[in-house]
Amino acid sequence: MKSRILIVDDEATIRASLQESLTNDGYDVEAVETGEEALARCHGTNYDLIVTDLRLPGVSGLEIMQALRNQGNNTPVIMMTAYGDVDTAVSSMRLGAYDFIPKPFKLGTIKKQVRSALRATIERTAVPTEGPEPEAPTITAARKPVPDMDGRYMQMIRSCPGLEKVGNILEKVGASRSGNDTSILIQGESGSGKEIIARAVHEVSQGRSDRFMEINCAAVPESLLESELFGHEKGAFTDAKNRKEGLFELAGGGTIFLDEIGEMGVLLQSRLLRVLENRRFRRVGGKDDFEIRARIVAATNQKLSESIEAGTFRNDLYYRLQVVEIEVPALRERPQDLEVLINSFLREFNAQMGLNCEPVGAGLLEVLQRYPWPGNVRELRNALKRIMILEDPEQLEENHFPGHILAGRNPRSGKGKMSPGQGAGLMPLSEVEKMQILYTLEITENNKSKAARILGISRQTLREKLRIYESSTSSEQELLTDEANA
Ligand SMILES: Nc1ncnc2c1ncn2[C@@H]1O[C@H](COP(=O)(O)OP(=O)(O)OP(=O)(O)O)[C@@H](O)[C@H]1O
Ligand SMILES: [Mg+2]
Incomplete structure (x- = not known):
């Protein structure tokens, strides 16, 4: 199988020339214009390498990489940078980019970097392959490591x-x-x-040498979801110019992770139910049946029992999916985990950014354990990452943390419902609302659908409110967005 490369650049000529020359070299190359598109593609596809422009309108190259790393996706990234951006490029390497290449570049140079990045991936994820390592990039089958029973994700859980x-x-x-x-x-x-656990399921499964394929049911438009899952035949619908394999086919005997399953439309739910019952599926517009060999792992942050009652989730699909049910406790219900988590994130960022921050002290730990962490482990990780980037500390201290986290000391706020407005003094209601909205966006990593759901307002209302904030204090929103992506 060919190695898969994703190119991200808003300049059409660069996209075209890179795609053509890397395709000629025998790679499977896709090219997109924006960071948003790149992230959407990465949801359904495991690329072996991403080559992205650092500066992009909207989500930048650095933000693509950070979003992927936050999702536990370690696909190597090569940053293409304009002449004056070398400093940023170097810091992007501190943050985990494999390499960078200043523009303008010679095609020969970037091809060399591509080869070397792909070879490094093989070395990291090596499984015994037959014969000598080929010069041509034929590594896709070896893309995923074959870990022991206790692989990386299982270890994260065990710790x-x-x-x-x-x-x-x-x-x-x-x-x-x-x-x-x-x-x-x-x-x-x-x-x-939940995603860490889904990946750990894959690690302990028989099919762990096959692929882990992930799709976020909330992020893919309903109309595309079916063909993403089951694939389609050429001409099945207007845009189906070629035959496409879906996740169920690509996963082989591995794992299919259906994230945010609660967001799946009812029609597709019935189709999925039928497929799971028969363990067979058909491509959209196709006639042949294929057997399902992969394991289905689904996740949701909604209470499905409530969705069932409300008629938005099928009871029978729920029972089909939850042969084994795993409830992940919220971080506030397991304050004993804070120490291991904090110290493991500090080790990770120390290594990534070349820093030297000491493990967390007992006094501060106690303070942090009193905060309810409504955004759970992600919020903790982001808070620490922000401190590491901005403060470069030798030791974590209280004054590194925002007031609302320290205000967790307030005994009245122990129910996990504390808003950032609390503990910040008296303020108008509109200001409390604004803080809560921006805070929810920070925790959901700027995912507007998720934030709107948590806040109990429509996406349109959220967008309108943000427009108002932006026109008054644009800088504050930018700062929060940066933090959320950091
Ligand atoms: N036990 C853990 N050890 C180390 N890191 C963890 C652990 N649990 C979660 N994380 C980190 O916290 C972040 C959020 O985790 P994850 O993406 O699995 O959450 P989730 O439940 O899928 O969230 P969402 O519902 O928003 O998709 C990730 O960066 C992940 O690496
Ligand atoms: Mg998730």
């Missing part, structure tokens, strides 16, 4: 005492003989670690 139950369930799943027929439903608040 948290508050996730002991989850770890035990995963162990049983791994040992079970029923294999991929056992579907798993993971429920938990946003940022609590």
